[in-house]
Amino acid sequence: MSPRRARRRGPFDRPDGRGAGRPVEAVPGVDRVETSPDGDWVVRNVSGPALGKAYRCPGCEQEIRSGVPHIVSWPAWPGGEDERRHWHTACWRNRANRGPGRSRY
Numbered sequence: 281m282s283p284r285r286a287r288r289r290g291p292f293d294r295p296d297g298r299g300a301g302r303p304v305e306a307v308p309g310v311d312r313v314e315t316s317p318d319g320d321w322v323v324r325n326v327s328g329p330a331l332g333k334a335y336r337c338p339g340c341e342q343e344i345r346s347g348v349p350h351i352v353s354w355p356a357w358p359g360g361e362d363e364r365r366h367w368h369t370a371c372w373r374n375r376a377n378r379g380p381g382r383s384r385y
């Protein structure tokens with residue numbers, strides 16, 4: 281008879297008390313703060329613009345069409361929400377590669 285432990289453990293429920301260290305994941309509708317060379321940014325994943333609404337991505341200057349999941353970001357300081365921009369997710373990731381001299385918006 282092998283002693284079997286019928287314990288239910290989640291992958292983060294660790295006996296050494298480190299269970300709090302969950303990985304940060306992109307959860308739709310939940311803001312997170314990203315620290316980048318160009319500052320701290322609040323980033324929100326959105327499932328897509330409202331029907332009939334379209335935004336222009338500052339990264340590629342193409343339209344983000346209705347229903348396309350993308351992100352909204354703004355500077356992580358008081359009042360930064362006035363600077364909200366809609367980005368294609370990939371363009372946001374690549375914005376650091378756009379080189380100097382470009383507007384960060």
Ligand SMILES: [Zn+2]
Pocket residue numbers: 337338339340341342367368371
């Ligand atoms: Zn884009």
